[in-house]
Amino acid sequence: MKRIKLNKIIKKIFFKHGLSNNHASICASALINAELVGAPTHGLSRLKMYCDRIKKKVINPKPKIKIKKISSSITQIDANNSIGFVAADIGIKQAIINAKKTGLGLVGIKNSGHYGLSGYYAEQAVKKNLIVFCFTNAPPAIAPHGARKSLFGTNPICFGTPTSSKVPFILDTSVSMINRGKIRVAAKIGKKIPKGVALDKNGQPTIDAKKALDGVQLPIAGFRGSGLAWMVDILSGVITGGNHGGKVKDPFDDFTGPQNVGHLFFVMKTNLFINDYRKRIKENILRVKNLPKLKGVKDILYPGESKYLRHKSNNNKKIKISTIVENDIKKLLI
């Protein structure tokens, strides 16, 4: 389906589910963006879930979002159980305003929900020539190092910076060995998952996607990745007033209440300490790109580069929709 047409349909669905015109528009753009950058696990496959959560009253379609100024640099947002996209959109825009004013912008958000891809918000700050960190937590998926039960979410670390070109440097990496969405897909189509990325519910290594979903995902690099996931949980949940310590509910399976996901956005100017940031980052990237490459490697890409290229190449193409999503859309439009 054409991007613009699909966007209109998704917006209509959110509007039908009680969101304001503006909020519906924010949500549609975020979901379509995930499809364009090649992250369908964070795209339309989640549309039905969001609508289900609205119907079951665990997402508030008409939130009264409270924005509290703590200082010229710091803002707190209570999202009143809004859909995550809306809270994050308001949050990153506020962080950008603060950073433009004082050099630093810090925004803590509580009572929000899953907001999709961190990189989508980071990109907004980078486009305004700012450096940015985005942190958010997620429902239990990763076992802390030494545990046989999951507690941390896949808790992404997201860092973005302007470059000297139009292509932003955006690192948006979960700290799990494998994306939970990929395990879901493998389970659906009966595919195996790689070795060493998950344990079954008894704490034994497994390559069976269904058993992995019942069991736990492993963090990258043992205690290092476990520590990074823990750090993100503290930054997103403990500091902000959001849920933490494994209390964020699974948006697909648990409708007993709102998620209360927390987000933390930290934004800063590039020229706080030097005047020639564009020149410096250009040199930095060139020095890496010009290194001798391993056999079979054509180009050393920086984080975000391939996503940007995918987005560019997909932007004028029709968006492929699976039969499942097509059926979801049909039902949700009724």
Next chain:
Amino acid sequence: MKRIKLNKIIKKIFFKHGLSNNHASICASALINAELVGAPTHGLSRLKMYCDRIKKKVINPKPKIKIKKISSSITQIDANNSIGFVAADIGIKQAIINAKKTGLGLVGIKNSGHYGLSGYYAEQAVKKNLIVFCFTNAPPAIAPHGARKSLFGTNPICFGTPTSSKVPFILDTSVSMINRGKIRVAAKIGKKIPKGVALDKNGQPTIDAKKALDGVQLPIAGFRGSGLAWMVDILSGVITGGNHGGKVKDPFDDFTGPQNVGHLFFVMKTNLFINDYRKRIKENILRVKNLPKLKGVKDILYPGESKYLRHKSNNNKKIKISTIVENDIKKLLI
């Protein structure tokens, strides 16, 4: 040797090499701390290297350190090629002052050198009830994903937060599969290194420590770790005015000029968004600790816990000194 006696000797050595009484004291404490927490690769084994760099005039023993206030929250430090310990000590103390005043403290440092363990500075902020990030870059050790030549340093990510107990949560993890110091030690004593942590100079996997030193270390988790190392290089070097993109010189091997390492410290109050941080972090840690454990795991430790326990247990014991270090000390005292 007794800790207090050893501290006096190390201080005397730095003083003899031209450092002020105060700066010599800062350096001695930092090196001894590394021994106490069980990180001897960052301790006395480096004493001779620091002194050699002073003698060869690539560390300035009498630096004129410039401290420039950018805003109430932001400070820039030009360390004038001081020994890293001194620049970092001034930097973290300034970041703490700024954060206590405005909620946020950001300090960028350039023209510094290797500062030892990030966790040592993080601990200072945590002891003042603050949350902290410390970033620093290092000489080339890790190959960017896809490259067969090293460029990024082992570039640690360090995050600290107060807990409800005296034991701080301090994650201080390099993003390499293995600590470069450990490869150095293995090479010295002729021990093999684990599989999958390094390539030789031809880009082939190796378990030979010497070949690994001539070759490259691998980042944790492929492109994820490579991206994290790249992020740390940008934060420490590109933003601050420090060296970056592989230009930080190896302190052991390269005496052609100062290192110009960059550091970035970011500190914030715990109560910006909530009032009950101690209670929240206590609950967070307890929830993780109470999880069912994998076979053979007695206790799930949070980052920094075992270092703290080692420090506590070592604090009243004599510090073991290798023959090499003993000889270094004897020569440096002459």
